[in-house]
Every structure is written in structure tokens, then in C-alpha cells.
Amino acid sequence: MFALAGMNGLVIGAIYALAALGVSLVVGIMNVINFAHGELYILAGYFSYLFANAFGMNFALAMTLAVALVFLFGLLIEYTLIRPTYGNDMYSLILTFILSIVLQNAYLLIFGPYPNKPPNWVGGSTLILGSFYYGNQRLAALIAGSAVITLVFLVIKKTWFGRIIRATSQDREMAELNGVNTKRLNMLSFGLGCALAAAAGVILAPIFPVTPTAGVPVALTAFVVVVLGGMGSLWGCVIGGLIIGLVENFGAAYISTAYKQVFSFIILILVLLSRPSGLFGRREA
Amino acid sequence: MTDRRFFVILFVAVGLLSLLPLGLGVYHLHVMIVSLFYVMMASSWNLLAGYTGQVSFAHAAFAGIGAYTSGILAAKFGLNPWIGVFIGTILAALIGLGMGILCLRMGGIYLSLTTLGFSEILRIVITNEYEITRGTMGLQVPGLVADYSKPAYFYIMLGGAMLTLIVLYKLIYSDIGLNFRAVQNDERAAASLGVDVVRMRVLAFTVSSALAGMAGGLYGHYLLLITPEIPSLDQQFLVLSMTVIGGMGSFLGPIIGAISLEIFSEYIRAYGEYHVLVFGLVALVVARFAPNGLMGLAEHRLRGRRKASRTVSAAAG
Numbered sequence: 001m002f003a004l005a006g007m008n009g010l011v012i013g014a015i016y017a018l019a020a021l022g023v024s025l026v027v028g029i030m031n032v033i034n035f036a037h038g039e040l041y042i043l044a045g046y047f048s049y050l051f052a053n054a055f056g057m058n059f060a061l062a063m064t065l066a067v068a069l070v071f072l073f074g075l076l077i078e079y080t081l082i083r084p085t086y087g088n089d090m091y092s093l094i095l096t097f098i099l100s101i102v103l104q105n106a107y108l109l110i111f112g113p114y115p116n117k118p119p120n121w122v123g124g125s126t127l128i129l130g131s132f133y134y135g136n137q138r139l140a141a142l143i144a145g146s147a148v149i150t151l152v153f154l155v156i157k158k159t160w161f162g163r164i165i166r167a168t169s170q171d172r173e174m175a176e177l178n179g180v181n182t183k184r185l186n187m188l189s190f191g192l193g194c195a196l197a198a199a200a201g202v203i204l205a206p207i208f209p210v211t212p213t214a215g216v217p218v219a220l221t222a223f224v225v226v227v228l229g230g231m232g233s234l235w236g237c238v239i240g241g242l243i244i245g246l247v248e249n250f251g252a253a254y255i256s257t258a259y260k261q262v263f264s265f266i267i268l269i270l271v272l273l274s275r276p277s278g279l280f281g282r283r284e285a
Numbered sequence: 286m287t288d289r290r291f292f293v294i295l296f297v298a299v300g301l302l303s304l305l306p307l308g309l310g311v312y313h314l315h316v317m318i319v320s321l322f323y324v325m326m327a328s329s330w331n332l333l334a335g336y337t338g339q340v341s342f343a344h345a346a347f348a349g350i351g352a353y354t355s356g357i358l359a360a361k362f363g364l365n366p367w368i369g370v371f372i373g374t375i376l377a378a379l380i381g382l383g384m385g386i387l388c389l390r391m392g393g394i395y396l397s398l399t400t401l402g403f404s405e406i407l408r409i410v411i412t413n414e415y416e417i418t419r420g421t422m423g424l425q426v427p428g429l430v431a432d433y434s435k436p437a438y439f440y441i442m443l444g445g446a447m448l449t450l451i452v453l454y455k456l457i458y459s460d461i462g463l464n465f466r467a468v469q470n471d472e473r474a475a476a477s478l479g480v481d482v483v484r485m486r487v488l489a490f491t492v493s494s495a496l497a498g499m500a501g502g503l504y505g506h507y508l509l510l511i512t513p514e515i516p517s518l519d520q521q522f523l524v525l526s527m528t529v530i531g532g533m534g535s536f537l538g539p540i541i542g543a544i545s546l547e548i549f550s551e552y553i554r555a556y557g558e559y560h561v562l563v564f565g566l567v568a569l570v571v572a573r574f575a576p577n578g579l580m581g582l583a584e585h586r587l588r589g590r591r592k593a594s595r596t597v598s599a600a601a602g
Contacts, residue, residue: 033394035401081573093340093397094529095572101522102565109562216518220405223398231394258413265406268399272387276395 004132005253006246011138011207013245014145015200019218020225020237021152022196028169028232029189031089032082035096037197038219039103044070044198045210046111049118059121063202067195074194078187086186100215107212115209118202137206144203149238152196156234165189169232197222217261221248224268230278239279243267291454299447306436314435320547321442322504325449327527327539329496332453334525335534336462337489338469342521343384343400346407347377347494348501349516353411353418355502356426356511361417366429370502377498378491385490389483396490404518411513423512426505438507445503449496450540456492457536465489519561523550526568532580541579 019041026032034040047066051057057065081099085091121140125133156162168175168185176182200218201210208214225244229236244264251263271278306314330344354376355369364372388399411418418424430437456462464485467475476482505511514520523546531542546564553560575582 027394031394033397035397081569084573089394090334090338090340091572091576093394094334094525095569097340097342098522098526098529098565098568098572101519102562102569105562105565109559216405220402224402227395227398259409261409262406265402268402269387272395272399 001253003129004134005249007128007134008138009246009249010242011142011145011245012249013242014142014149015204015241016218016221016225016245017238017241018145018148018203019197019200019222020229020241021149021234022193022200023222023226024229024232024234024237025165025189025196026193027226029165030082030186032092032190033096033223034077034190034193035093035219036077036100036103037193037222038215038217039100039107040070040074040194040215041197041201041218042107042210042212042215043073043103044201045118045205045214046107046116048202048205049116049210052118053116059119062118066202067198070198070201071191071195074191075187077194078190082190083183083186100219104212104215111212113212115211115214117209118205120206135207141203141207145200148196148199148203153234220261221264224264226278227268228271228278230280233278233280236278236280288458291458295447295450299443302443303440306439311435314439316548316551318435318439318442318507320544321439321446322500322507323524323527323543323547324446324540325442325500326497326524327531327543328449328453328536329493329500330524331528331533331536331539332456332465332489332493332496334528335538336457336465336469337486339389339486339490340397341400341490341493342397342518343404343407344493344497344524345518345520346400346404346516347381347497348504348520349407349411349513350377350380351498351501352505352511352515353424354498356424356505357417359506360424360426366427366506370429370499370506373502374495374499377501378495381494382487382491384494385487389486389490401518404516404521407516408513408518411516418513421513423510425510428509429503429506433509442503442507445499449500452492452496454536456489461485461488522561522565526564528578530568530571530578532578534577535580535584538578538580545579 019037023033023037026034044066047069048059048062051062051065052059055062077096077099081095082092085095120137122136125135126139128134156165164175164180164185167178168180168182172182204218221244225237225240228244229238229240244267247263247267248260252260255263302317305317309317326344326348330341333339333341333344351370351373354373355366358364358369358372359366384399384403388395412420414420415422429441457465464475464480467478467480468482468485472482501515505515527542527546528539529542530546531540532538550560550564553563556563571578577584
């Protein structure tokens with residue numbers, strides 16, 4: 001029981017971290033929270049389901065295509081909805097919230113209220129530590145999640161593009177003075193944030209089938225992770241994601257399954273009370 | 286607007302509205318009652334979003350707290366519903382106060398995230414605590430009046446809306462309201478002139494939560510069946526859209542938005558499932574292209590015409 005809950009916590013935690021990275025990237029650069037993050041996560045799940053089941057594509061191809069499409073959709077959202085609201089954070093909150101409800105209802109019309117599930121990548125299960133069998137699909141999700149997180153870290157810490165991102169999130173005006181086209185960077189980073197949500201979506205969809213409103217709890221948890229880790233901190237997302245994933249699963253295993261969402265909310269309140277800037281957050285001036 | 290003018294307009298409007306039960310049938314009266322509920326909700330949400338710049342996603346949740354508190358007290362303990370509504374209002378105010386103190390030090394985004402989380406948690410608790418709340422089946426509650434009649438409820442809701450608007454008006458057009466707008470326009474400048482920014486925000490949040498609690502309590506006893514639909518995010522979305530479409534930050538905007546959109550949504554209900562989607566798309570377009578809503582558009586046109594006439598008269602002179 002203990003090891004199983006721990007293992008589940010790791011898998012979910014990695015996915016939470018991935019979803020939170022997308023939120024954190026956008027917050028760090030644009031100071032915008034995308035409330036439709038969960039709906040984009042679900043959109044990628046639907047795309048991969050559609051491509052793999054209806055068009056009979058290979059699952060890897062379907063996933064890549066799904067993430068790419070959501071990336072493009074993210075660019076479109078930034079261009080049409082977010083760009084006109086620069087400097088007014090409140091309006092972007094309102095617009096993305098309306099967008100999330102619109103998307104939920106559109107999914108409901110198109111796909112119906114029933115859960116849809118893309119095919120598993122692998123079958124069978126593996127004996128872990130000689131104590132319990134664990135589904136290979138979940139293990140694959142853990143590996144894929146960790147791989148994407150590593151990729152994000154490499155891009156941000158090691159490449160020229162990553163340097164631009166870090167510079168802009170540290171001091172926007174200074175970056176502009178040094179010739180960074182922050183408008184284009186905003187668009188690109190918003191798209192990337194959506195693509196990270198999409199990556200989380202395609203990885204998790206075979207385990208937790210997608211429904212029109214299944215994105216809400218994932219997005220909420222991603223937000224909690226971002227606050228817990230500290231707004232704009234990448235390591236905060238990873239550590240925070242793992243903490244929330246583990247707490248939820250141990251809580252579900254030992255206290256109550258129905259209330260597993262509530263545990264992360266309690267953590268959020270404790271963080272806000274004791275250390276509002278989060279575990280790794282910069283102290284706001 | 287001067288105090289006198291406000292009260293004259295309010296009483297004339299209420300007087301005219303109170304003639305409605307003479308002419309309207311049961312169905313239309315029902316639409317008006319629901320509209321008045323949304324007038325209360327949208328106006329009090331506007332105090333937050335429009336006047337102090339805080340986007341709360343828990344307004345429907347506070348209505349739910351009011352409705353369930355009063356409903357549970359009446360259904361399980363046989364308490365008089367009026368006292369229940371009062372207690373529900375107080376409880377919503379207290380929870381609003383706690384939440385305000387918790388996250389308003391941190392600024393806008395934290396409040397939005399926490400309120401969104403809070404409303405989702407409340408939904409989970411209500412759905413799971415089946416024995417107390419009857420979950421998604423809904424809780425049957427007694428009515429506010431002994432003999433159920435639509436006109437009676439119409440007058441009750443009209444009274445509630447009037448009370449809400451008076452409280453909001455008194456607050457917004459007082460020194461405190463001036464502070465609210467100062468905080469929204471420029472937080473640092475306001476703070477430097479001695480405005481206690483956090484205190485202003487907490488005050489606005491508490492008052493607005495209490496008003497939502499009262500609206501929810503009254504509405505619950507009108508419906509006679511309280512379901513998790515009242516504190517849902519869909520409901521929050523309706524309140525938000527009404528305010529945005531009517532015009533955030535204007536006193537009249539949410540009132541016009543609430544009444545016109547409730548009537549509009551009754552018309553498009555015939556198209557079934559599409560109605561939330563249509564509603565959302567309209568709200569999205571208005572929020573994007575006319576951020577000050579219908580009131581903003583009206584003001585723009587009015588100002589444009591005035592300017593035009595001034596140029597004409599200047600040219601003539």
C-alpha cells in the first residue's frame with residue numbers, strides 16, 4: 001500500500017510538474033495566468049484520441065501532432081486574446097476564464113460527456129522491488145514526463161533561447177533594451193506554456209481518460225504547485241509537483257479518496273500563511 | 286450622481302417594477318425573479334472586479350454558502366428561513382473576511398487562484414457530504430413565505446436587490462469608495478497617500494461576499510431545492526459574463542447586464558445545449574473588443590455625439 005501510493009504519487013507528481021512548468025513559464029515572462037490551461041491539456045488528450053483511434057495513426061505520431069496543434073492554438077490565443085490586454089492582468093484572467101468555459105462546452109458538444117481514451121503505448125506490468133506489480137503504461141508515463149521536464153530544463157538553462165527567457169522574466173525592460181523582441185517572445189512562451197499542458201495531457205490521457213471538465217482539477221493542482229514552488233521558479237514546479245502528487249496519493253490511500261483534491265488546497269493555505277512567496281520564490285519588492 | 290438623484294431613480298424604478306406582477310404571467314415572473322438574483326450577484330461582484338480590481342472566482346461559492354447554510358438550518362433543524370438567510374449572510378461574510386486576510390496581501394493573481402480553488406473544494410465537499418447536503422440530488426428546503434406565490438417572491442427578491450444596491454451605492458460613493466478606486470488606479474500612489482490598501486481590499490471582499498451570501502440564501506428558498514449548481518463555476522461564469530457585458534466598474538452596467546442576459550438566455554434556451562456556448566462566445570467578443578461593456582459603448586457614443594454637437598455649435602458660432 002505504502003509503496004504503491006508512493007509510486008502513484010511519483011507518476012502523477014511528474015505530470016503535475018509538467019503542467020505547472022507551463023503555467024510558471026507564462027507567469028514568469030508575461031505575468032499572466034492562463035485559466036484555460038486545463039482545457040488545453042484536455043484538448044491535447046482529445047486530439048491524440050482522435051488521431052490514434054479514428055485516423056489510426058501511430059500513437060507517437062498522434063501525440064506529437066496533438067502537442068504541435070495545441071502549440072499553434074496557444075499562439076492564436078495569445079495573438080487574439082492576450083496581446084490586447086498587456087498591462088491589465090485582470091483582463092487576461094477574465095478572458096482566459098471565459099475561454100475555459102467556452103472550450104468545456106465546445107468539448108461537450110463535440111465529444112459528448114463520456115470519457116475518451118487514446119490507446120496505451122505499452123501493455124503488461126512490471127514487478128517493482130519484488131513487492132507489487134505496476135502497470136507499464138504508468139511507468140512509461142513517468143519516464144516520458146521526466147524526459148520532457150529534462151528537455152525543458154536543458155532548453156532554458158543551456159540554450160540561447162533559454163537565456164532570453166530567463167533575462168526577460170528577470171527584468172523585462174532591460175531585456176528589451178538589449179534587443180529582445182518581447183512581443184514575439186510573449187507569443188512564443190505562451191504557445192510553449194500551452195504545449196507543456198498538451199504534453200502533460202497526451203502523456204496522462206491513456207491512464208486518466210479525458211472528459212470535457214477533467215481539465216479543471218489538473219489546472220487547479222498546477223496552480224497550487226506554482227504557488228507552492230514560488231511563482232516563476234522552475235525547480236519550484238518540479239519539487240512542488242512531486243510534493244503535491246505524493247500528498248494527494250498518500251492522502252487518498254490513508255485518509256479519504258474523495259477528498260484528495262482538498263489536501264492540495266490545505267497545502268496552498270499553509271503556504272500562503274507561512275511563506276507566501278513559495279518554496280523557491282523570489283521575494284516580491 | 287448625487288444621493289438624492291440616486292434614491293429618486295431607485296425608488297421610481299422599484300415602483301415601476303413592483304407593478305410587474307399585475308401584468309406578467311407565472312413564467313415571466315419567474316424570469317424576473319431569477320434576473321433579480323443575478324442583479325444582486327453581478328452588482329456585488331462588480332464591487333470587487335470593477336471598483337477594487339480583484340477578480341474573485343468564488344462569488345458563486347459564497348452564494349452557495351449562504352444557500353446551504355440557511356437551507357441546512359431550515360431543513361434539518363427547523364429554523365425560520367429568514368433567520369437562516371441572516372446567519373448564511375454572516376457566515377459568508379466571515380469566510381470572505383478570512384479568505385481576504387489570507388490572500389489579499391499577495392495581490393491579484395493569488396486571490397484569483399485561491400478563490401478558484403476554494404470554489405472547487407466547496408463543490409467537492411458538498412457533493413461528497415451526501416448525508417448533510419444530499420449531494421447532487423439537491424436539498425429540499427422550506428420557502429420563505431407560508432403560501433408559495435410568485436408575486437410574493439418577486440417582492441422579496443426586489444427588496445433584496447434594493448438593499449444590495451443601496452449598500453453598494455453608499456459604499457462606492459463614500460470616502461471609502463474613493464479609496465477603493467484609488468487602490469484600483471494606482472496601488473502605490475494610494476498607499477503613499479495613506480490609504481490602507483490591504484484593509485480596503487479586505488473590506489470590499491467581505492461586503493461583497495456577504496451580499497452574495499444573502500442573494501444565495503434568498504434564491505435557495507425561492508427554488509426550494511438547493512443543488513451544487515448554485516456554487517458551481519458555471520454559475521460564476523454567468524455572473525462574470527453579465528458584469529463584463531454590462532460594463533465593469535459602472536454602477537448601472539451589472540444591473541443592465543444581469544437583466545438583459547437572463548432574458549436573452551431564456552430566449553436561446555430553446556437551442557438546448559448550445560446556450561452556454563453562445564453565451565460564452567458573446568462574452569468573449571465583448572470582453573475583447575469592448576472591455577467596458579455596453580455601458581462603455583453607450584458612454585462612448587454619448588460623448589462622441591456631445592463632442593460632435595459642440596464642434597457644430599462652435600463652427601456655427
